[in-house]
Amino acid sequence: MIGTEGYSPPEQYRGEASPAGDIYALGATIHHLLTNRDPRLEPPFSFHERIIREINPKVSPEFEVVINTALDYDPLKRYSSTENFKKALMAAVKTTGILVKPLTAEIVTLTGDEVTEIWSFECEDEIRGTPVVYKGMVYVGCYDNNIYALDAKTGKFIWKYATEGGITGKPAAEDDIIYIGSEDHRLYAISALGGKLVWTYHTEGQIRSSPSSSHGH
Known part of the structure; x- marks a missing residue:
């Protein structure tokens, strides 16, 4: 198996590596941050049993849907690219009004x-x-x-x-x-x-x- 147990998608256990696996791993990381539940200590592929909004009600339904899509067991049902995943995340935070304007720094030449x-x-x-x-x-x-x-x-x-x-x-x-x-x-x-x-x-x-x-x- 390639990767870290709990964060790795099902297909990596079969020796398959693709960008969809990276999307799953990123979704697993965000799930961990939102719920404070370490996937390494849970049964494999059991994110659906730890419903984000039941653990952390502050998370919006829109944001929960995005993370659940990234964590779909079927790689074909996940986002087709990291760019599409990013767009979905940005759209979710814009909908909820929690998008913070990024800080800008002075450019030193x-x-x-x-x-x-x-x-x-x-x-x-x-x-x-x-x-x-x-x-x-x-x-x-x-x-x-x-x-x-x-x-x-x-x-x-x-x-x-x-x-x-x-x-x-x-x-x-x-x-x-x-x-x-x-x-x-x-x-x-x-x-x-x-x-x-x-x-x-x-x-x-x-x-x-x-x-x-x-x-x-």
Whole structure:
């Protein structure tokens, strides 16, 4: 199983990874925040048993509907994209009148004399995901199929591991293991220090989202 138990959608238990899974996980996070009920401590896929407005009456019916849609057991009945999920959330808070005007901050423009590049590293293709810093190292996936390990202070190349597909997500790091998904349908666990493969898990679809790791899972 990929992801955190309680937050992961049913299809991830079958090895299927898709954007609909990310929408489910975000819905699970919002449900947790609204109800203060940790899904990791509840039976899997039981959000419908913890009705949001019964636990927290301050939540509007419109907002509850949006979260329940994101948590639908059937991925085809969830929002088709994170953008549509966002629009539904915005519409719900506008309807209830609780949308707070975002704070604006002064934009500070720095000159070249005030910003100094410490180091840079050139990969063989686009970097589409976010790097992760872990124990003095930078780990970053690249669309050239590789995940790179660099010294965080100097940018020195330490190792790279080649998958068979492009990498678009952010690596996860825990217990000296780096986890990364690839468009070759595999989730990889790689030794943080030596760049050696620890294990792989094959899924039925391309992995374009970012894995997460918590408490050994």
